[in-house]
Amino acid sequence: MVQLRQQLALELMREADVATVQEIEREIFATPWPRNAYYRELASRASAHYMVLRQEGLVETPSGYRAPDLDPTMIGYGGMWRMYDEAHVTTIGVRHDLQHRGYGRIVFAGLVQAAYDMGAKWVTLEVRTTNENAMRMYEGFSFKVIGRRKGYYTDNGEDAVVMWSDSIHSPRFRKAYEENLERIEADVRGLRRDLITKGE
Numbered sequence: 001m002v003q004l005r006q007q008l009a010l011e012l013m014r015e016a017d018v019a020t021v022q023e024i025e026r027e028i029f030a031t032p033w034p035r036n037a038y039y040r041e042l043a044s045r046a047s048a049h050y051m052v053l054r055q056e057g058l059v060e061t062p063s064g065y066r067a068p069d070l071d072p073t074m075i076g077y078g079g080m081w082r083m084y085d086e087a088h089v090t091t092i093g094v095r096h097d098l099q100h101r102g103y104g105r106i107v108f109a110g111l112v113q114a115a116y117d118m119g120a121k122w123v124t125l126e127v128r129t130t131n132e133n134a135m136r137m138y139e140g141f142s143f144k145v146i147g148r149r150k151g152y153y154t155d156n157g158e159d160a161v162v163m164w165s166d167s168i169h170s171p172r173f174r175k176a177y178e179e180n181l182e183r184i185e186a187d188v189r190g191l192r193r194d195l196i197t198k199g200e
Ligand SMILES: CC(C)(COP(=O)(O)OP(=O)(O)OC[C@H]1O[C@@H](n2cnc3c(N)ncnc32)[C@H](O)[C@@H]1OP(=O)(O)O)[C@@H](O)C(=O)NCCC(=O)NCCS
Pocket: 028, 029, 091, 092, 093, 094, 095, 098, 099, 100, 101, 102, 103, 104, 105, 106, 126, 127, 128, 131, 132, 133, 134, 136, 137, 138, 140
């Protein structure tokens, strides 16, 4: 039997996507972002880069996604801010029922690709000390823990671990990025497989 490759698309987040992103956030985060925070980010296209991962073609509608303003094809999303040479990952999430199937890796690879395209030199992010799954994923992209922010998360006072990429142009980082790209089996429109980097 011929096995069809899954068809996915990484696209820029639009205002019409915010309702679905919030639905996913309600499933996976204790404190979802307010809607206006997304609208603000989407209005700052020069420094902010937000994207969504969708399944292309027919998909089964998950039970919570039947409202007309929700997009059942959305799998996950992620966002990033650029400040000078640094790209700061602000959020990333995958629908609860679809986690640990490789989609987070695709969204994160899309953010790293955007960091290259924006001309950033480093990528940084904060993650809850208890969020081992996310930390494993970032370590898989060769991120390292460089510090801790005490009581960073105001909902429960939890500390944040600060992770840092080192130069995204370094051979070590590029190798890890390419290894992650190789592990992606689906066809992902919007994700390049060849690494063309600026600022060498
Ligand atoms: C973190 C998150 C985005 C990862 O997405 P995902 O689709 O579940 O992750 P993937 O399947 O692509 O896995 C990538 C790597 O992450 C780690 N990982 C993800 N889920 C894991 C799990 N349940 N158990 C162990 N490791 C896990 C692994 O290192 C994995 O690599 P592997 O396949 O070699 O084991 C997703 O789990 C999520 O939305 N979590 C809730 C929101 C969140 O915590 N966001 C991050 C805030 S900083």
